[in-house]
Amino acid sequence: MPVASGHSTSVRPLAPRSAAHNPWLVLAAALVLGAAIFLVYANVLSAPFVFDDSSAIVDNPSIRHLWPPGDALTPPTTAAGAVGRPIVNLSLALNYAIGGLEVRGYHLFNLALHFAAALTLFGLVRRTLVRPTVRDLFGADALWLAFGIALLWAVHPLLTESVASVIQRSELLGALFYLLTLYTFVRSVEDNASRGWAALSIAACVLGVAAKEIVATAPLVALLYDRTFVAGTFRAAWIRRRWFYAGLAGSWLLLALLMASNHDRGGTVGFGLGVSVWHYALTQCRALVLYLRLSLWPAPLVFDYGTSVAQTLGAVWWQAVLLVALLAGTVFALVRRPRVGFLAGGFFVILAPSSSFVPLATQTIAEHRMYLPLAAVVSLAVLGAYRLGQRWALAGVAALSLVAAAATVDRNFDYRSAIALWTDTVAKQPDNARAHVNLGNALALDRQVDAARAEFQRALDLEPRNAQACFGLANALVARGQFAAAVPLLRIALSVEPDYPLADYALGDCLVHLGQLDDGLAHYQRAAQHRPDDGDILHAYASALDFAGRDEAALAQYQAALRLAPHDVSLHQEIGMLLGRMGRPAEALPHLQTVVQREPGNTAIRFALAHVLLVTDRADEAAREFSTVVRAQPDVADAHNGLGLALAALHRWAEARAEFATALRLDPTLDEARQNLARMNAALNR
Template structure:
């Protein structure tokens, strides 16, 4: 083997082990469904449905109503590429997240290795690759990273970390290369890309300057004299971040001041949160997807945590002068955590483990280098930790394999979290057998947070599903939600749908549904419900068809909209052909739709030359729904008109009569058949 290849074997082995460790830790994660914020960032995100023009996925203005993709155009573009590749198949998105996570770990390895080879560090060459690999391995398999890898929209954390590491690496290469223009350009490009991924990137230009001062130039003055233009260019990338932040208007009202949480209370809350994060670095259990919205309003409740953080911050400041390498790592930790965990309130999530994705890196590097100074056999506990953390990460994956499992796990570890109870109730409500348990979860959420709008709305939905007896209480839930927020479009829509079931309240129902559509023009569910209500009002068939058209434009895959619209068209003179097209569209979306097969069959029976197709669809309706009275009746009536099919006609009509003995039409048809048999 050539000497050069032998020299590179440790490097090749380190890269291979990092990739293998990431694959082993997350090997069972690819089939987990979209959960939590993925629903708004991916499933309901219309801006990722097309790649061209690029202005659609790269739009700077909010497009998804405050999801993790808003204001992060590069993240949104990556989701659009996933959609172009695999539609809404979750496996493609999860594979992309894992690939990005492993690439970020490799970038961290390259950065640490490059840094440890610098003269100002002075690490023996034999330890350089091993220490860099140990840092990257701990980082890639640590369970605290699992939320960022397993929640698709948290790709913003992964891409930001990748850009952060590459920016520092390219700054180092630019300083060391005889002609560093190419590396400087790459540093500027990756810094700009990071700004288009998440606000966490804001500290990267400062970190690059501090990195130069600590590991390259030796002082700020020397760093500025040698590479001042590079740092000016890096600072200029703040312009893009500023535009993105201003466009978001406080991330669609989810972050910023004046949202009910003061900066002081949020800072107190973050004192408790950051200490929990630090505990999870050392002992990553229990991990919780959603901590809810805990707000600390009395600083005395968190003074021990605040004192600890003040000491750590003071130590980092002291180290910047006395021990610059440790000080640099401390700066990166606090600087990358500050955008989400300082004084700017994020009211939708006051604590989140994914915020530690990038800040975890400097802590683990500091840990590895500290262990190396303490013992010659420092690699042994690191190897044991890598194995243990890999097992813990693999054990975390089953919690993400279904939304029901995830929210059950969250409620178990955060029983005072009203949002977790609400989301668990949503999962349980999908099964009729679990409806009582869902109602109990919604009621528990309202006990914990009486003004929880979504819990009120969802409790109303569950009560409607429980049967007619639950409709009055459901209406009361919707009305309570609307008293709390008169502009709550979903509550208007659901209240209108419930009122439409109550005799004499159809006009009220239509008024609420029209209000829902006015509040939220792109609301296909409300447009669908409004169309159904209008269809019940005499003389409003054309208005109902128009609302169905709007719902279909917004949500073309809504098979029920195609079906009910076709029903109305079938009742209009000369619109049989249009009705047939509507039924066929519904069946393309849902081939196992017995009512659509039945109505398409009856429409085809009225069309010359389509009788065989009509019979086929009616028979399919019966196969899908064996107790379908109307399908048996209509198929029997068709057979009764065909010579030689009297036996089939009688069989179907007798089956229809058995299903509904009080049907006079069925009795009359059978009577005509029997009369025809007499001599």
């Protein structure tokens, strides 16, 4: 992405083969770029899933299989970061198919995407700098300038969130397809208006829109590139390649379809979400200036800035003035210094979908939005420095890259655990209620219940009706057995967010523990209706129905949960026991056998299995199972009585009488054993 002054658009033949086109030097540069990226990000490979990773990956049923592809291409609205982005969800499904929920594979995939994006940026800048319009300014060192820009961008600390947070691969994929759209366009121009390269450019744009909404601006940036470096004017660019731009613009139809079919990305983007256009635009004045500052001095870096918005122009007046000046300068550059204008304009155009006036209610400021725009800032800085002093510019870029790489490695350590990441975030954003909630969740998972409780309480001090904080604090109370204290918090959470199935689930659990069975079942039912693919909720609902004596309803929920987790031994056990009580021993048998096979030491289930075998006329097998129970628990009267019944069914009368006698000796109150012994004595004395 070059910078220079002037309007010259004279067409000259490309420079003779030089370092910029030397395949061995290009390969060497690519290898160094890849090695640098791996070394810088190696310490995040074992970083856990955090924040939106849970809903997009761990709790996302649509990534569990690749075929048929329908599910993988239609993520649920709860899959934050993936909803409305089928290519992102498909990539997660591919990861899952390869390694399940093993986090290292997801990080390696992100590193591969980051490397591919850096490599494409390298190629785009390298080919641009030898174009006739800028060759005289940068052509001699085009390869090294392109390499320096790609390297400094790739190891810049501002990109850590995009690379280290798995679900931010939406930024990686979007940027990769964006850069490929431009790169393949340049190749089409170089290759005598090749239709093949042009088709690839359109395909990259369409795929990009299905990965990240910012790619919808790629047709505009491509047209701006054409005007600046190829055609010379917008009119000439449109006349020569109108069908190409129409093809790129066709991606907007796909974007509209994706937005409409996913309710504006699950209700996180758009109007009427509690954030006004004016307040969001004011907040973006602060955000854009912050992004530029972090580009030049990347500290402090913050994982989550929360959802706060600027309320008045006075709160952001100086950022607004600076931003207006920068925009005015960009317009001037587009007219009088088009190559500078291309970079400045590209920066603002790429950020426009997320950082202008359309509210992104759940994240008003986010560092990951700078993933691709940073390339424009780095290009402008490097090429500007080169124009001022060629000899020291490249050395300066190398030195800056080393410093940036070290800072990135250091920042990556904050991602080593959820507790470390959210502790860092809370320290930098102490008034961010969401950060306190997430730190509380991380502490709760680490069984630091009291510390978690303090974080949830701090979040409620900041936002008294924060549903997630209420839910988290309620769970902390439940962990201490304080079910009654948790109930009002869960009711507040549900009053704020009526469609909060986890809160319904937790409230149902509390009410059942408090003996309010009917109310508890109602909340379990609501939770199950909202999350029919959540096996834990279905299992809990089934257990409550079972406890309430609603056998058929309980069985239906148990079976639904088993379909989601066919190898869950506890489900097989509860289904088997329930079917036994319902007088359906033949159906209970395979479930109980499954439990015994997987838990051979589970004598309670082996005892139940033996009874089922006995009533299904499989006395020989029943006797073996009862014998195993007796050997494991020789002092259990019921086991001896059961073995006696099995032996009697096999006409082994004397052995059966001995077992009945033993049962009665162990438990003189066991009437069944007394009756069995009396019958056996009578039979033997005939």
